[in-house]
Amino acid sequence: MAEPVLEVDDLHVEFRTEEGTVKAVDGIGYRIAKGEVLAILGESGSGKTVHARAIMRILDSPPAHITAGQAKLHEVDVLALDEADMRAVRGAKIAMLFQDPHSALDPVFTIGGQLVELLRTRRGFSKHEAKTMSTELLSRVGIASPEERMKAHPHELSGGIAQRVMVAMAIALEPEVLLADEPTSSLDVTVQAQVLDLLGSVVAENDMAMVLITHNLAVAVGLADRIAVMYAGRMAELGPAKDVYASPIHPYTAGLLRAIPDIDVREERLPGIKGTPPNMLRLPSGCPFHPRCPLADEHCVEEMPPFEEVVPGRWTACWHWTEVTR
């Protein structure tokens, strides 16, 4: 693997609430290289979004606290930076893309105004330079007649166009890492594919690393080089996208894959994963997935399996990974 751009190591995020402490992210780690797309897959509450906000350092504290871990951008641990240095990192080194583009754009300013302001304050451009650059950015993200669009207010744009504008803002400062938090979940299905294509080409063109956070397996498989599956704040499985898809080595991943309907097989009822996501305040003992796992035994109830590289390039946290079938 090429030189990693971002190295997350043993990241822990806790939410201290009145009912107790929730370990929203409980020791996750990964590396991502230039030009690579890593999809982080997980259900609501698995900690995938929290981990991205922790790296960006935009968690509301209290109740959230980053209790341990590192997120190294090259050799600099962004979790240890002071607020002023962190501000310089945000947008310029690591940018973030949000789920709902309409709420991520300020309704009272035109999109041109917002782009120009960003470029002027962060890159020291003159008004004219910033305008030219903004137009160029908008056309790079596939927006037709960018000069006219500059004058539009966010509510005049459709979801797809607004998300393209957000992509333009995210790449405006030429960051090395893009954290895309469910970038297509709020969009129409037809537009989802277009925006995903755009993200893929933007990452390739700018040689960025992208962490694509999603709960949609199809999105992950379609765009990612590698897939990381999170469950209850921990990593369940990590490996090359096609391998994870073809032969999962964690029963949770296998369950997710089985739940995708197969167009060639007529099934009365789509198999799901039994049970419900765990209560993060009272996690089960041992492996958090054991109450829902078909392979669970005594060992799983008693001891948490380590997250290990069991096959070169493939990691899992399961005592019975050899028995997992798709």
Next chain:
Amino acid sequence: MSRPTSTVEGAAGLVDEVEQPTATLWSDVWRKLKKDNQFRVAVVMIAIFMGMAIAPQLFFTKGLDPAQCHLEDTLQSPSRAHWFGTDLLGCDYYTRVVYGTRTSMEVGLIVASATMVIALTLGGAAGYFGGATDMTISRIADIFFCVPTLLGSILLLSLFNTGGVAIVALVLVFFGWPDMTRLVRSTVISGKRRGYVRSAETLGASGNRVLRRHVLPNGIAPVLVFTAYIVGGAVAGEASLTFLGVGLRLPAISWGLQIQIAQTRFSAAPYLLFFPSLFLCLFIGAFVLLGESIRDALDVKLADG
């Protein structure tokens, strides 16, 4: 504020799509205000009062001058020569009342703008930064809130023996800022959780910038409405304090002062009380109407948006 635009997400590859031309928040509000009779009335009234404040001589014929008094004309009832009659010193009362507009306008605008600056700064900081900043500012505001405004103003004004417009305005601001500061604080608290604030932060905007460029512009509407009310309230406050003898003093020309002097001669010359009171009511009413019509325009926007 994002209104549901009925956009057509086109077929694959069709990036540009049909959109209904919608207006921005402010042009929307403006469109509604232009159709609102209440707003028109308020604007016309305020424009007239503005004119009186800036160029009072335009409002009467040459022969009249507020300083030109003839003692022999004392306490004349309204007539063709003296529309509002004359006061004790034989001055034309109409010109005196018109000249009083300037004082009221000064007090109203000074108090409203000073209150707005303080409220935006302190309320904005308290709401946005929270924690100890919020605690300190909110508790100080609470202390001021506890003091009855009128009592506090009387006490404070009796310490100064000058009674100029500036000092009266200062005292009104001194006791009036907590109200609006609280409003700004709560507006900012609800505004800072918005997506665009998050997104600006992830693009490296500083707290100050986020507050100035995103939170305040989006929350300014209720503050503007409140400011219109404050103009009216400040003018009423000035008149009350002056009436009570702690506000403006002669030779200042002020409706409060005119009302105070008129009260002793109410039975002999009721018009001395009537005209400045009428102007005072119309002035305050104009700003209340303005505030209400802006508020309605914004409300309708929220209702159908």
